[in-house]
Structure formats: structure tokens, C-alpha cells
Amino acid sequence: MTRPQQTISEKTIERLSVYRRYLKELQKQGKERVYSHELSKLVSGTPAQVRRDLMPVGGNGCSSKGYEVNLLIEEIAKLLDCNDKQNIALIGAGNLGRALLGYLSGSRDNYDIVALFDNDPEKYGRVICGKRCYCIDQLAEKIKEYKITTAILAVPGEAAEATAEILIGTGIKAILNFAPKHITTSSTVFIETLDITKALEKAIYFSRKNT
Known part of the structure; x- marks a missing residue:
């Protein structure tokens, strides 16, 4: 499904890049899930801010299970990366x-x-x-x-x-x-x-x- 175009702030883009680097580290460690409170520490933010940041990429986590690491990496890549080099x-x-x-x-x-x-x-x-x-x-x-x-x-x-x-x-x-x-x-x-x-x-x- 194609997401509607929306304006995303520079600061949100910066934070998504930080999240992705950390998620890739977790991926290498074999970890499957991550919680918003873990990601919030990377940007001196709050879990609520993390959840808002992840909404444009379709990050659908829950408080009990968190986010799936591999899926979140893929979803952030769809926003930050280009199809063509x-x-x-x-x-x-x-x-x-x-x-x-x-x-x-x-x-x-x-x-x-x-x-x-x-x-x-x-x-x-x-x-x-x-x-x-x-x-x-x-x-x-x-x-x-x-x-x-x-x-x-x-x-x-x-x-x-x-x-x-x-x-x-x-x-x-x-x-x-x-x-x-x-x-x-x-x-x-x-x-x-x-x-x-x-x-x-x-x-x-x-x-x-x-x-």
C-alpha cells in the first residue's frame, strides 16, 4: 500500500536515522524486539515522542511487546532510502x-x-x-x-x-x-x-x- 505524502520535520528525520543505526546493532545481536523507552534514550526524548516519530513509517508497536526490529528497519528504510542510488x-x-x-x-x-x-x-x-x-x-x-x-x-x-x-x-x-x-x-x-x-x-x- 502506498502511503500518502506528508511533511516530516528535519528533526524527525534525524531521529529516525539514529533509531535505525541502533536497530541494526540489535539486529546483529540477534534481538527481535525493541521498546519505545529504549529508543527514547538515544535522542534524550520520551517514549511518546518515539511513537510519534514512528507513525509516518507505519511503526505499529504495543506497550507489552514493543516493535519488531527487522520490520522497523525495513519500514524506516522505505522512508529514508531511495529506490535508485x-x-x-x-x-x-x-x-x-x-x-x-x-x-x-x-x-x-x-x-x-x-x-x-x-x-x-x-x-x-x-x-x-x-x-x-x-x-x-x-x-x-x-x-x-x-x-x-x-x-x-x-x-x-x-x-x-x-x-x-x-x-x-x-x-x-x-x-x-x-x-x-x-x-x-x-x-x-x-x-x-x-x-x-x-x-x-x-x-x-x-x-x-x-x-
């Missing part, structure tokens, strides 16, 4: 870009980093972690050629906004931004910023508070 571009072949490429390459069945871009002429044509590096001027051409829908931005902060505008102009649908720069745009392109520096400063602050 999504092609991704990685912009920036510096230390961070190479680390991300090494970490993400071959890690999932439903997406693949197919091309790497940089503005350093010495990197043009090189194969890094199995992916060829292109000149950033070839973005529009290669995004069309490889049918790329999503880009990962791993460039210096001062280059982030201009690079994002180039990407948006190519028709890209979503950007995952690792640059230490908040990107503002009037476009409808989805942009998610993961600020490592901000997260580290937060961790350091609380490490001092806990001493």
Missing part, C-alpha cells in the same frame, strides 16, 4: 575532503560519491580513494553527466558561499556543508551545515564545566 559530488580535496571521501566511499548501498572537485591544478585528474578529481570549473558539466543530486562542501569558509551559489546554479537539490561558514540563500535548495569547530568548542566548554 543517489550520486553525490564532494567539493574540496583537502584534508577534510579526503577524510570524508575515505569514510563515506562504499559505506552505503543507496548513495555513492561519484566525483571529487578542487581548485588546485595539481589535483586535477588524480584518483583519490578511487574517485577522480576534477577542476571546480567543470562542476556544471559533471553534475549533469553523472546526474548528481547532492553535494558535500568541504572548502575553506571564505570560499563556501560562492561555491554554494555555483552548485545551486547547476540545479543541485541539497548541500551538506562542512565549511565553517553559515550559507544563506534565497534558493529552495536544502542546506545542512555541520560546524565541527562549533561542536568542538561546545565540547571543550562542557569539559571545563565537568572538572
